[in-house]
Structures are given as C-alpha cells and as structure tokens.
Amino acid sequence: MNTVPRPWLLTLAALSALATLSTNILLPSLPVIAQSLAVDEAQLTAGVLGLFLAVFALAQLIVGPLSDRMGRRPVVLGGLALFVAGSLVGAFAGTLPLLLASRVLQALGAAAASVLARAAARDRFEGTLLAALLGRIMVVMAAAPGFSPLLGGLVQAAWGWRALFAVLVLAGLALALAYGRIVGETLPTERRRHQPVGALARGYGKLLADARFLRPALATAAILGALFAFFGTAPLVLAGSFGFSALQVGLFFAATVFVVFAAGQTAPRWTARWGAPTVLRVGAALAVVGGLAMLISPAASLIGFAVSGCVFLFGMGLVSPTGTALALTPFASQAGQASALLGFLQMAAAAMLTTTAATLPGARVDALALVLAGGGLLALLSGTAKPAVTAVRAS
Template structure:
C-alpha cells in the first residue's frame, strides 16, 4: 500500500474540517454577538446555523460537477477565495443581515473545500487505501468540532468576537497556499467530464437510484447528522444539567477527539480483516447503543452521559470513513458529483436531526439520546439492506 504523504493528508483533512471549524468556533460567542448586533440570541443562533447549513448543502451539488468539468484546483482555490471574502464581511458586519451574507459566502466556500477534499482522495486512491486515508482524515477532522469551541472562547475573550472572523480569514489564506503547493490538481484533463446540465441531472438521478452509492451514503448521512445534533445539543445538557462553564464545555469536546482518533485508527484495520460492510454495520450498532445508553444517563450522572457519548462517537468514527469509501469507490469517473451528493445528504441530515434534537418535547438529554439512537439505527438499516444494483427510483 502506497503511503500517503503527511502534508497531503493534513491539507485534505483541514479542507474537510473547515466547515465545522467556521461554525463551531462561533458557538461560545453567540451571546456576545447577539448583544453587539442588538438581536435575540435564539434568533441569531437559528439564523447563523440554519442559513449556513442550507447553503452548504445546496452549494455542494454545484461545485462537485463543476470540478469534474474544469478540475479540482480552480474550484478549491476559488471556493477558498469566496470563503475569505465572506469572513472579511463577517469581521466588519454591524447588522444581522450583513452577518448572514457573510455566512452565505462562507458556506459556498467551505462546500468547495469539503466536497473536493473527498474527491481528491478518490482521484488518487481506492479500496483499502481510500478507506485508510478517509479514516485518517476523520481523525484530523475530529479536532475541528472538538477544539474549535475552546479556541473560539479563548479568541473572543482576548480580542472580541470580530477576531474570530479575522482568524478564519487567515485560515482560508493558509489553506489556499497549502493546497496550491502541496496537493494541486488531482484530476488530469483526460479524465474530466464535459457534460451539459441535463446530463448532470441524469447523473444525480442515477446515483440516487444506485444502491452501491445510496446504502452507504444514507448510513453516513444518518450518523453524521446525529453527530451534528450531539455537538449542537450537548453543550446545553452540560451547562444546564451538570453546571459546566463555557471553558469546561470546550474541554469536554476537546477530550472527545481522542475517542474519534481511536475509531479512525481502528477502522482501517477492521476493514482489512472483516470487510467494509461489516465494519459499517458494527459502527452503526455501537452508535445506536450509545444513544440508547444515554437515555439512562440522568440516573447515572455525568459519567453515564460521557460514557454513552463516547460509545456513540466511537461507532460514528467507524461508520463515517467506511461508508464514505464504500459510497465513492464505484464512481471514479464522477467522483466530484458523487462526493457532492454525499455531502448534500450529510448536511441535509445534519439540519434535520439538529432541529429535531432542539425541538423534541421533554428534557434535552432525552431528546439528544433519541436522536443519537435513531441516527445509529437508520445507519444500521441502510447498511444492512440487501445488496442490489439499484434502489427504488423517485418518480
């Protein structure tokens, strides 16, 4: 197996993590931002997160096929330029509408970065190599949601909330330089697909009807949607139920990185031993078990909540790289489009399950537990469906 150069791996992982970094770094500062802009905190949070996720999901459907047509490099660098522009707007925003313009531009930029990090990996690798690379990317990606709230709180305390957007400007510029120098173009001209819009639409319909793509894609979407719900709801549980401070919440999430790290190191070894479909189903079952165990966590206290969360995160860390590799491997000739649709499904699931965890009646910990268990069970059902060339097509 050809070794993946570490700078190449870290650059792709950073591209994949940019979306979660640009959202989670803001979370500790939302009360301060709301006060500065003179808006309600709940309204601000819903708008900042909702607009970002919606645009992130839809933009991926465009940037993937575009990169299949003109190459990865111009789309990645163009997307990062849009991201930097959006971050500059955010640093200068004095009203909520202007802040939302910033979030729209940021979402378009990170859509290009996230989709094409996966596509670039598929351009160069397949099979066990691709699964191993995606597993290592997942490990690095875990640092973004794990450490970014802590980082955001420290930056905001030292320099104010506008410094968060300035930090994202620097991150975007650094990533653009790294990508241009280290990764470059991974899709040679002879492999590019010059298709009309009608053919692109048919390509998406074909992917939606192909079980080789849809089964692992739906499993991955369900599990990552549950992960977004965890990161969105767990801070509320920790502060209200266990009296955590903002710093303690940041440290809690930083500690979860090690669980995902362990899963990311384990997934390639288990895949080589038992096969990717088996590892996907095992991970989904563990994620569901973690959610079900969390239902009992109020009686077990903080240790019970943390243990249940760790079981879920370990299962998620098995499903995500394994399912992504399974979904992309059969589609080398349209890796950008397949990665785009996969990303769209993931962000749509994230929006749905995050909203569900926030709006279900009852205690937040119970709502979160049901969403985590439900995401794991949905992933298990998708991963356990009978093999076949196609799934039911939408009429």
C-alpha cells in the first residue's frame, strides 16, 4: 500500500484506545461504585485501576508472540471476546471480587487489541507511512483519556454506573466487527513463527540487547509514562489549586486533544523532511521545556500551567509515533513480540511515573513538573543512538 486507508486507520486507532477508554470512563464514577458495593474508595481505586494496569502490562508479553504463531486475527478477535465478557460481568457485578474479575478479563482483551494494532500496522507499512499511521493512532489514544471521563460522567448521570460497562460491551462488539471486516489477517502463514517458552525469553532478551529497539523503545516508554502521570495528576492540580469542577476538568482534557492532534499531523511531515530520529529528539526537548516551564511558573498561574502542559503534550505527540516506528521498523519478522515488549515497557513506565508524581513530597504541581521534565529528559537521552538512525534509514 502507498497510502493508509481511512477505515484501516480508524479501526487500528480505536483498538489502541480501548484500554484507555475502559479505564478512564470509570474515573468519575468510582465514588458511586464504591458506595454501591459498600467498599472503601481507595481499595476500589487500587483494584480497578492498579490490577487492570498490571494485568494489561504482563498480558502484552504473551499476546504478541501468540499472534506471531497463530496470526493476528484470531488473537484480536479472541481478545475482544474476553473484553466483552469482562464488560458483561462488570455490568452485573454485585461484589468487589466479581468486579475485579471483570477488570482482569477486560485487561487481557484490551492488551490483545492494543499490541496487535501496532503489529498489524507494522505488518503492512514501514518508513514514513508507518510513522504517519502511528502518529494518527496516537491522536486517538490521546483523545481517549481526554474525552472518556466526560463521556463516563454523562453516562453515569443519565443511567447509572452499570451503564458504563454496557457502553464497553458495545465498543468491544463494534471493534470486533470492524476488525473482522476491514483489517482481517495481516500476517501471512509463511511469516508466522512458533517459539517455545525458552526461545520467547531469548527473543525478548535479544530485543532488549539491540540498541535499534531498546533506545527508541525507552524513549517512547518514558514519554508515555510522563503522559499517564499528567492525566493522573493534573486533575488534582486543577481541582485543588484552581477550583475546577469535574466538568471543567473534563473540558480541560478535551481541549488538550487538539494539541496532540496538531503534533500527530506534524510528526509525519517533519519525519519525511528531517528523519524520525531528529523529530524524536525535538519532541523530547519540547517535553523537557514544558516540564521546566511548569516548574518555574507561578503556582497560582492557570495560564502558565496550561501553556507549559500544552508544550509537553506537543512534544509527546512528536516522540510517541516516531519512537514507535523506530523501535518496530527493523523487526518485521517478530513484529508481534517487539510490539508486545514495547507495550510492556510503556505500561511499566506509566505505573512508575504515575506513582512518582503522586508520592513526591511538596506541591502536586511541582511533582508533576519534575516528572514531565524527567520523562522528557529520559526520552532525549534514549533517543540519541546512531544504531536506531541507521536502522530506519535503511528501511
């Protein structure tokens, strides 16, 4: 293909956004769910969010190699079936253990969707087309945390919290239908690989030892980890320091989607002109600038917080697609495994940096600023390797 078909783009982007949608749509309703199930809100939050994140991260290491052996289609559709089943369980859950079981099933299914969206993109595209597709996918991934809390709040207010799981059931069914009809199988039989457990472990070890994968993968993980920290901590800053209501917080995040959209549109053009490694470094540098600007801006300045946050988000929107393309391009023969390891690193970084932003002493805005600047700096340091440059230019 010389162009990326729009139905392809929309389907893969939606698959990539499923995990974020299934988590963030619940956030406004957590107090109501805790009251309904008669459990502590902190305990519920740790289970609903933390358990999902842990299962999601680990499952990616399994579904990628499994799809390299069986093909993408059966693993994606099987994962979406698990996701729908988990959403149905959640809709009728009357106890916390049953709700957590539903989240485990959702995480397993969402992991298959997210990992294999990237793998399917790598199966069919490379170079600037791959970067363009991943950039547009990144826009949707950023839109999901921006809009899903707003959607969740509206649905909960109209029909109650159980209706949120009904929405996720419909989303899973729609994605299964779209994937089956639009994308289908992207890995031909002759390119499939069967690996025993020992070989899988060695494959992951080789990827981690290969600078062509590791450096852009770490850059992408660092920047997305900082993004998760931003989405997790910024609501506390907006509500605590600036008196935002829940609706205003939702509208703030919805507005930031346009910044990421602009970056997603810019990244492929700049990549075609200057190369992916240069764009990655520029984006990482902007992320550092955004974090430092947030740190030195007056604590009471909403404009300073918003502008510095937008600078970080624009830089993140440049790093994510270009870093992903750099990491996956040299590994066509093991795209599923490489995509799985990349996803695992991203979720591990998200857990670490989100926890760091929440537990650092001092004002929340200062802790967030340090994490944003630190994530950008790690991405900048990781993305300077010449082996990654050589690999992508060769493609």
